[in-house]
Amino acid sequence: MLNLKPKNILTGLMIGLVAQFLSGTVVLAEVVTVDPATPAYEKTGGVSGNLNSVGSDTLNNLMAYWSEDYKTLYPNVNIQVEGKGSSTAPPALTQGTSQLGPMSREMKAEEADAFEKAYGYKPTPIRVAIDALAVFVHKDNPIKNLNLKDVDGIFSSTFKQGGADIRTWGAVLGPKPGWTNKPITLYGRNSASGTYGYFKEKAMKKGDYKSTVKEQPGSSAVVQGVGSDLGGIGYSGIGYVTSEVKALKLNTVEPTYENCLKGKYPLGRYLYIYVNKKPGEPLDSLQREFLKMVLSKQGQETVVKDGYFPLPADVINQELAKLS
Secondary structure (H helix, E strand, O other): OOOOOOOOHHHHHHHHHHHHHHHOOOOOOOOOOOOOOOOOOOOOOOOOEEEEEEOOOOOHHHHHHHHHHHHHHOOOEEEEEEOOOHHHHHHHHHHOOOOEEEEOOOOOHHHHHHHHHHHOOOOEEEEEEEEEEEEEEEOOOOOOEEOHHHHHHHHEOOOOOOOOOOOEOHHHHOOOOOOOOOEOEEEEEOOOOHHHHHHHHHOOOOOOEOOOOEEEOOHHHHHHHHHOOOOEEEEEEHHHOOOOEEEOEEOOEOOOHHHHHOOOOOOEEEEEEEEOOOOOOOOOHHHHHHHHHHOOHHHHHHHHHOOOEOOOHHHHHHHHHOOO
């Protein structure tokens, strides 16, 4: 278990406010800090060149923050970040148009096979953060919890979790003035998104989405849509939470750091950056130092700043060992 005591008041207060949005209450839920055993980043010399990142929208803001930090450390580095969806990462890595492939899901077998066909070895996944894939509703919606059977009934047309078709809020809230017959409006991602695929697999048991889901180009658009629609519901990484929405408990479990670490929250997941690393050879310094910074105290503090959850030190050490 991590030591969750705050190392600085500002970070503790910020995450405390996020926890209020998650639970829809004014109770301070938890304080998230970087594992004190996480190594500090040590700057090295001779790092310069062009670095391209193509992939996840969920990770897009984090990649932008990390890029700014990296360019501050190494002014002779130029980084381009494109975040149109996790499905764009594998072909970009395979074709050599990017060196970094951020993904909010693990690479599919056929994606890894295409890469291996080109290079003779598999791409290397580096875990860089933890996310609670949250189900958001409008802040004024009285609902606080949904089970996955009901989530599936709301979003899917196949009901593989064993539930039934749900199209009004009264079906899950019961008789409630103003809500009994209020239609549920669905917001989601497009099929290029790793979040789309992860939600489909975990929440819907690989079932089919309803045709009425309003597919959005990014996580921010999903949350904005829900925040402006009293009857709205959508799914997104927890880092995109705003004051206009609240994240629901799923199966009575809140999407908190501790619940993700313990494996209690059903939609907790790692976020990844995939790289092209030849077995037995270290990554080139441009990529290696970027990932070392991401996996450092500085990089993981940026994870917390962006509303996601940092890696425990033992996981960080496992990922650092992959770079050499």
